[in-house]
Amino acid sequence: MVAVRYILAISLAIYGSSIALADSISREILIGQTLPYSGPLSGYGVIGQVHEAYFSKINAEGGINGRKIKLISLDDAYSPSKTVEQTRKLVEQSGVLLMFNSLGTATNSAVHRYLNARRIPQLFIISGATKWADPRNFPWTMSGMLAYETEAAIYAKHVLQHIPRARIAILSQNDDFGRDYVSGFKRALGNERAAMIVAEASYETSAPTISSQLATLKASGANVLLGATLGKFTSQMIRGVADISWKPDAFFVPAPASSISFLEPAGLENAIGLISSSNQKDTIDPQWSGDAGVIEFFSFMRKYLPGADLNNSNYSAAYTYAGLMVSVLRACGDDLSRENIMRQSLSLRDVSLPLLLPGITVSTAPDDYLPFQQSRLRRFSGKSWVGFGEIQDDR
Template sequence: MRNHTPVPTRAVQATAAASAVVVALTLTACSSPAAATPGIDDETVKVGTHQPLTGPAAAGFSSISAATSAYFEYVNAQGGIHGRTIEYVVKDDGYNPANTQSVVRELVQEDEVFAILNGLGTPTHSSVLDYLGQNGVPDLFVASGSTTWNQPEEYPSTFGFNADYVVEGAALAQYAADQKPGAVVCVLGQDDDFGETFLQGVELALGSDGVATYQTYSTSNEDVTAQIGAMKEAGCEINLLATINGFTAMALGTAAQMGWFPQWYASSSGGDYPTLVGFLGEDVGPKLLEGFVSANYLPNSPGGDWYELFQRINDEYNDGAPFDGNTVYGMSVGYLFAEALAKAGEDPTRETLVEAVESGELVGNGILPLTFGADDHAAYDGVGIAVVSGGVQDFVGATYRVDGESVSAVEAEPVPLENDGIPAP
């Protein structure tokens, strides 16, 4: 006779079901919050970025992400943050918004990153802003000074990193007015939000009639002869530049070919001395750049503690790549992310990461305090002025802060190096 398996009674079935629920709840309770969050587990946190490794902005900015990666390797070698190592996935968008959309979707949907970090460029990052917001991906420390990133109500998970272009334009213009009252001031800007908001800052300091001419360029046209010719014709004595590094060099080189040598003041996005010498050449670069003025908010003083730490990290973890302002920038971004991750807790989620940035407790490593808060997603409201003298680019003690509609001189408040540059939990 065939043996039959007994059919469970309803009571037994109910008991089994209840037990299964208890087991499931117990497993859920024992799981860390990170286990349910994309890009993070008990050992690793994965973040991603879009960068111009090729294209018109590559020569000026492609080294930034390598510097950030080198800093993360340094942190990982010291045990990571809360025991987790940081994996940085870098994808090339060629400074093309269409490419940016493709690679960011890959980062979010295929690589499943925890956050996007330091996506570079105003036109490029603007193309993915809504997508990241709709998908709840923390969008941290955008590599652009556009005021677009500082809209907490519309983009609650997006934060800028650069001092915004209004701040830089106002600071450079005020410095020009302080140094040479009555000089004829002109502006050359990129034909997008970069140039437009920079001009707003300049006019904040000088008034709406304070600019003799405003010329624009497109990154798709590597010729600024007409623009420089118009500025020379207007009698410009001080030219303020809202330009990326390649076009800064192009402006100076074109003017020199015309036999015209005005003073040049540049945004931090296009004012790195070693990078500009690389464009202009060792023979003429140092000569054309003597007295060159730029804005900055990071610890870019040769001999400073942060500067020396980043040099050591560069030598050990970045294959001894050339050390310049982009290196300091990339490692400063890495430090700020590591600090935010440490503040987000032992089991961070995307929500606690955003809360950590908004808490106002992040310090960073700038020459002025960070301004992040629940109602302010901009990193810095002021910059220092650096001048090239004898082949060395360094701060000259002039620092400006923008508060609403006013720009004023202030004292720098550089953040001291602590704990060998590893954020404390």
């Protein structure tokens, strides 16, 4: 009898612990993420720091319908094989509800089919590859960026309008990222203007330098340079162009590589005149100093990430992504099923976020997996990015 009571007591204790654990889980929204905290793109690791801080802020304010957000962000070193390992750990061991804002085309491609097969939302990927907008084949995946093809098309339209006798050279990363940029740029030029491109070169992400490619491109006599580069290769490209005394009439760098943290290693004086694009306010540009959204962002940074380099636009971009994720979770109400999370992600209607440029909002639909479809050109002054022209799209 004593033994029976002992077993019953142990059983109740275990059962009670299970209830407590289940109750704890029900009060959490568990979000997974992989980012390059090490490796060639480690500069993007600050994105995870912002997310962690932003979700802490939301939790301190009461969370989402009484639930606290818990982010598990793991290092994949921008290596697809590592992304697979870390994503499987997040899904199969940690039991995350969704994947959020993981970075990279090749890295996310490595887990694309896996996450869709398991019906796990893969939301707001930090990549503008066109493959993320494929609801028929991959209904659980959604991009978080302006499509690379759209951005490149905007650059091509600028060239056609302002440099009619352009001789164009292109340097691109040899992967889906680079190929999408080149494809969008060529499409916007049109077949009849294809001869404007006088030279093309590519590089592997494992390459130590790109100096030989730059020398070849300069020798073509090009007066326009489109660089579809990321991370350290953007810094190398900008410095390399200056080192060989090449002065293109227009020099384009992609939005994902336009943070001043990537320009500084090249020398800010060498970056003057660069053209890029953005759908966000440049928080260090004096024109936005009195803007309510920018003031709110700086207040957040002072409280949660004091000492951060505010010249690094990855902080403000991550802040916008985190706000977008919270908007979706709040729209879910008490139904935090994966199905409803996708449903709400595809039902965004003119969502306004504090750091988006005036006139730009976020909208999605069951047949529209591109939350961002507009941008504005901007030119680097030596201190900050200065917007010019009208808000544009790919039409």
